[in-house]
Amino acid sequence: MVAVQGRVVLITGASSGIGRACAELLSARGHIVYGTSRQPGAEAPPGWRLLEMDVTRDDSVQRAVDVVLAREGRIDVVVNNAGYALAGALEDISVEEAHRQLDTNLVGVLRVCKAVLPSMRERSSGLLVHISSLGGVVGLPFQGLYSASKFALEGLTESLRLEVAPFGIQATLVQPGDVRTRLTENRVKAQRSGPGSAYQAPFETALRTIEAEERAGVPPEEVARTVLELMEGGPVRVRYSVGKLAQRAAVLAKWVLPSRTFEQMVMSLYGLSRS
Numbered sequence: 001m002v003a004v005q006g007r008v009v010l011i012t013g014a015s016s017g018i019g020r021a022c023a024e025l026l027s028a029r030g031h032i033v034y035g036t037s038r039q040p041g042a043e044a045p046p047g048w049r050l051l052e053m054d055v056t057r058d059d060s061v062q063r064a065v066d067v068v069l070a071r072e073g074r075i076d077v078v079v080n081n082a083g084y085a086l087a088g089a090l091e092d093i094s095v096e097e098a099h100r101q102l103d104t105n106l107v108g109v110l111r112v113c114k115a116v117l118p119s120m121r122e123r124s125s126g127l128l129v130h131i132s133s134l135g136g137v138v139g140l141p142f143q144g145l146y147s148a149s150k151f152a153l154e155g156l157t158e159s160l161r162l163e164v165a166p167f168g169i170q171a172t173l174v175q176p177g178d179v180r181t182r183l184t185e186n187r188v189k190a191q192r193s194g195p196g197s198a199y200q201a202p203f204e205t206a207l208r209t210i211e212a213e214e215r216a217g218v219p220p221e222e223v224a225r226t227v228l229e230l231m232e233g234g235p236v237r238v239r240y241s242v243g244k245l246a247q248r249a250a251v252l253a254k255w256v257l258p259s260r261t262f263e264q265m266v267m268s269l270y271g272l273s274r275s
């Protein structure tokens, strides 16, 4: 049994936003934290370490995991957080853009899991925390590939839980609503979403709502508190939602309302109407 404090934690995408907030909170709490970034820079953050990792590259993922294992001898907790949002109408998204989104948000998580699981199995212990999204429960307009990546992450994690439980390893999902981070500035727009797109006007209207909601979102520290609590609590549930009550209620609404009524609510939120 691993002590509640002093756990070795690996957090992907810790250069900003949710990952950084997790790294700061968990290290302040006494855990041994390794964050990752594609460009870690020379300056070490106080109290924790930033390693280089690109989750789209097998060798880069394995190298960072090996560094932590060599220094600490174990990884107790992984927060699979690295990701970005691709925006655009599905018709406008190129196959390459779709591959990149899935390679980072979904296959990146798989790469990290594959790299850490052998050592976790050896020790019959470990916790994998996957940062999903409310977009992994509700298909959002003009964020179709982002939603697809998070829906898939939900399925991957549900399956993973069943496979690793016999080895004493746990996995869980954290579903934040809108959070104030650099996700908004870092959003990638489909190259064909500009002039010439049949969807340009509704896309721009929806994007204004998406960005305004993100800028009014909860601070990333709120997600970090959820991660800390579940990490230091007992057996983890399948999923935890975090964020504004109205957004968390939307998940419930999806299951209780007639599907067309719920869809209508989502459409009007994003300024869309049926012809």
Ligand SMILES: NC(=O)c1ccc[n+]([C@@H]2O[C@H](COP(=O)([O-])OP(=O)(O)OC[C@H]3O[C@@H](n4cnc5c(N)ncnc54)[C@H](OP(=O)(O)O)[C@@H]3O)[C@@H](O)[C@H]2O)c1
Pocket (backbone or CB within 6 Å): 012, 013, 014, 015, 016, 017, 018, 019, 036, 037, 038, 039, 053, 054, 055, 056, 081, 082, 083, 084, 085, 104, 131, 132, 133, 134, 175, 176, 177, 178, 179, 180, 181, 182, 183, 184, 186, 214, 217, 220
């Ligand atoms: N903000 C929200 O409203 C919200 C809501 C729900 C879920 N989420 C999820 O929360 C997670 C963190 O996002 P955030 O909001 O904190 O955004 P952020 O501030 O843009 O942070 C994203 C992090 O991911 C890293 N990253 C991106 N691509 C990467 C790659 N190929 N390899 C390794 N690292 C990569 C970035 O690191 P480098 O650029 O330094 O490599 C950065 O540290 C994402 O999975 C996102 O989908 C966010």
